[in-house]
Amino acid sequence: xxxxxxxxxxxxxxxxxxxxxxxxxxxxxxxxxxxxxxxxxxxxxxxxxxxxxxxxxxxxxxxxxxxxxxxxxxxxxxxxxxxxxxxxxxxxxxxxxxxxxxxxxxxxxxxxxxxxxxxxxxxxxxxxxxxxxxxxxxxxxxxxxxxxxxxxxxxxxxxxxxxxxxxxxxxxxxxxxxxxxxxxxxxxxxxxxxxxxxxxxxxxxxxxxxxxxxxxxxxxxxxxxxxxxxxxxxxxxxxxxxxxxxxxxxxxxxxxxxxxxxxxxxxxxxxxxxxxxxxxxxxxxxxxxxxxxxxxxxxxxxxxxxxxxxxxxxxxxxxxxxxxxxxxxxxxxxxxxxxxxxxxxxxxxxxxxxxxxxxxxxxxxxxxxxxxxxxxxxxxxxxxxxxxxxxxxxxxxxxxxxxxxxxxxxxxxxxxxxxxxxxxxxxxxxxxxxxxxxxxxxxxxxxxxxxxxxxxxxxxxxxxxxxxxxxxxxxxxxxxxxxxxxxxxxxxxxxxxxxxxxxxxxxxxxxxxxxxxxxxxxxxxxxxxxxxxxxxxxxxxxxxxxxxxxxxxxxxxxxxxxxxxxxxxxxxxxxxxxxxxxxxxxxxxxxxxxxxxxxxxxxxxxxxxxxxxxxxxxxxxxxxxxxxxxxxxxxxxxxxxxxxxxxxxxxxxxxxxxxxxxxxxxxxxxxxxxxxxxxxxx
Numbered sequence: 001x002x003x004x005x006x007x008x009x010x011x012x013x014x015x016x017x018x019x020x021x022x023x024x025x026x027x028x029x030x031x032x033x034x035x036x037x038x039x040x041x042x043x044x045x046x047x048x049x050x051x052x053x054x055x056x057x058x059x060x061x062x063x064x065x066x067x068x069x070x071x072x073x074x075x076x077x078x079x080x081x082x083x084x085x086x087x088x089x090x091x092x093x094x095x096x097x098x099x100x101x102x103x104x105x106x107x108x109x110x111x112x113x114x115x116x117x118x119x120x121x122x123x124x125x126x127x128x129x130x131x132x133x134x135x136x137x138x139x140x141x142x143x144x145x146x147x148x149x150x151x152x153x154x155x156x157x158x159x160x161x162x163x164x165x166x167x168x169x170x171x172x173x174x175x176x177x178x179x180x181x182x183x184x185x186x187x188x189x190x191x192x193x194x195x196x197x198x199x200x201x202x203x204x205x206x207x208x209x210x211x212x213x214x215x216x217x218x219x220x221x222x223x224x225x226x227x228x229x230x231x232x233x234x235x236x237x238x239x240x241x242x243x244x245x246x247x248x249x250x251x252x253x254x255x256x257x258x259x260x261x262x263x264x265x266x267x268x269x270x271x272x273x274x275x276x277x278x279x280x281x282x283x284x285x286x287x288x289x290x291x292x293x294x295x296x297x298x299x300x301x302x303x304x305x306x307x308x309x310x311x312x313x314x315x316x317x318x319x320x321x322x323x324x325x326x327x328x329x330x331x332x333x334x335x336x337x338x339x340x341x342x343x344x345x346x347x348x349x350x351x352x353x354x355x356x357x358x359x360x361x362x363x364x365x366x367x368x369x370x371x372x373x374x375x376x377x378x379x380x381x382x383x384x385x386x387x388x389x390x391x392x393x394x395x396x397x398x399x400x401x402x403x404x405x406x407x408x409x410x411x412x413x414x415x416x417x418x419x420x421x422x423x424x425x426x427x428x429x430x431x432x433x434x435x436x437x438x439x440x441x442x443x444x445x446x447x448x449x450x451x452x453x454x455x456x457x458x459x460x461x462x463x464x465x466x467x468x469x470x471x472x473x474x475x476x477x478x479x480x481x482x483x484x485x486x487x488x489x490x491x492x493x494x495x496x497x498x499x500x501x502x503x504x505x506x507x508x509x510x511x512x513x514x515x516x517x518x519x520x521x522x523x524x525x526x527x528x529x530x531x532x533x534x535x536x537x538x539x540x541x542x543x544x545x546x547x548x549x550x551x552x553x554x555x556x557x558x559x560x561x562x563x564x565x566x567x568x569x570x571x572x573x574x575x576x577x578x579x580x581x582x583x584x585x586x587x588x589x590x591x592x593x594x595x596x597x598x599x600x601x602x603x604x605x606x607x608x609x610x611x612x613x614x615x616x617x618x619x620x621x622x623x624x625x626x627x628x629x630x631x632x633x634x635x636x637x638x639x640x641x642x643x644x645x646x647x648x649x650x651x652x653x654x655x656x657x658x659x660x661x662x663x664x665x666x667x668x669x670x671x672x673x674x675x676x677x678x679x680x681x682x
Contacts, residue, residue: 075308081301095146126251165214185267195278201221237285290304495533497567517551520585
């Protein structure tokens with residue numbers, strides 16, 4: 001019967017990564033990588049370290065590696081490999097007990113002779129099974145138990161080489177066992193032909209047509225077939241090596257009784273020889289120490305050894321220690337088999353993160369060949385740091401998000417066409433009207449230029465009565481967008497002076513300083529593009545730096561806190577922008593201990609000399625005369641620094657903030673926004 005057009009079945013998607021899953025969030029990864037880069041780590045190494053340790057909601061490679069190691073230990077501690085030997089011993093004991101009971105009821109001389117034979121069985125299970133191979137059983141129960149031994153051994157040795165064969169051949173007939181023997185003969189012929197270099201494509205197709213039911217994984221080529229068989233056979237070899245010498249000898253003797261057919265073991269030995277020759281790189285040697293209580297049969301034990309081989313390979317893939325290693329090397333299917341779907345999903349996310357970090361232009365190569373964070377990465381990192389700073393600022397003082405805290409000015413009631421870089425809110429009515437009228441004109445509507453001029457609405461449009469009645473949807477383009485105009489605000493010339501002396505490094509203030517500079521830079525460059533921000537780093541000397549230079553700056557041993565030189569550069573910046581409001585922000589953890597001499601050399605002295613302090617105060621007075629609104633951000637608890645900054649802040653009517661390191665970014669951003677608001681409303 002044909003299926004109805006509305007008949008549908010639903011199930012989990014199994015075609016790869018979820019097509020509806022959201023793209024990976026690079027924000028946390030970029031923030032963590034940026035933190036390490038600002039601390040002096042190379043971007044390449046920082047990326048590797050993030051992938052290793054993961055993020056707040058993302059497990060990393062190390063966590064997955066620990067889970068792999070725990071799974072491996074669990075297999076070894078839970079199991080032992082003598083399960084088949086134990087089952088054979090149990091069946092043998094059952095057969096012997098049943099036979100003794102029957103012999104006790106029989107009174108003939110042959111029964112007494114049989115009793116003597118039963119009582120004289122060797123202590124070795126394998127020798128006893130071999131001794132009874134031609135014994136004329138009187139008890140049907142005993143005969144059945146003994147036949148089960150041969151059947152069990154046959155199914156187990158086949159299950160070692162072909163997973164699932166133990167269950168498939170349970171209760172198998174003589175014809176079923178003959179079919180297995182035929183399959184092994186054809187398989188060895190195929191392997192030997194391939195081993196000799198012959199083209200075996202047709203032979204493989206014929207083999208699969210005849211014996212495909214034995215291979216539920218459905219290999220599509222002879223190479224796939226060989227890979228699967230060789231992995232299983234190598235695990236069987238390691239299984240044998242993992243037994244004690246006594247267990248190994250007993251098992252070798254027992255397997256000769258498999259199905260009561262020595263030919264089976266001969267065919268399997270031939271298959272192993274062919275596979276070793278075709279796949280010499282498989283792990284044919286080695287052994288494991290199983291110490292658990294749960295006995296495993298030959299097939300299950302071989303499966304456990306295969307699992308351990310999978311786990312060892314995963315451990316190496318997750319370690320990423322070999323040259324040229326990449327997360328694409330991780331076998332996600334094997335990870336799902338061994339650790340479950342969530343572990344595979346975590347690893348897939350890491351793979352996508354690595355791919356995105358490499359392919360989206362977040363890393364760029366510098367002229368010296370080293371990798372650096374690209375301008376795009378700096379913008380994204382700055383956005384993340386600014387969001388963190390404003391969140392902290394809002395939590396501390398209850399203020400609104402800086403993006404809406406008067407950053408764009410009050411609305412004037414007018415609109416204008418959107419331009420690249422605009423952050424003002426859209427005028428939704430004007431934007432949609434432009435889109436509707438433009439589409440109407442595109443569909444043949446008449447354009448009335450006089451009405452366009454009178455309307456004040458930008459864009460191509462037509463009167464409503466001329467719109468095409470077939471228009472059922474509107475598509476907007478960038479040209480349709482209009483933004484709400486805001487009142488102009490006073491521009492500011494901002495100088496952020498950051499201490500780069502060695503004390504900032506050893507007191508763990510280096511990275512918070514860089515994070516603060518990057519957050520402020522992003523705020524100014526995206527929300528206050530009319531402001532002019534200059535970053536000035538001062539140690540023994542001061543220098544103007546771009547944000548990329550500052551974030552990549554390595555900490556170095558440099559005695560001296562030359563605030564005098566930094567203020568000279570800040571005042572030069574203010575004078576270059578005479579029609580703007582100067583804003584001076586100083587981040588430091590020490591008193592001025594150096595000043596710039598007339599010849600351009602820096603003179604360091606500790607404790608600070610009166611000359612150094614006097615020159616520093618003179619430049620600060622110059623900034624005050626230029627109208628600078630000054631804030632000092634004092635890091636640490638140095639009493640001398642506290643007295644100095646309090647005194648000079650009072651001198652220039654400035655402010656002193658002593659933030660925790662985690663709040664430094666919020667403090668600087670808040671001070672900058674406060675200075676701008678005060679300027680606007682004064």
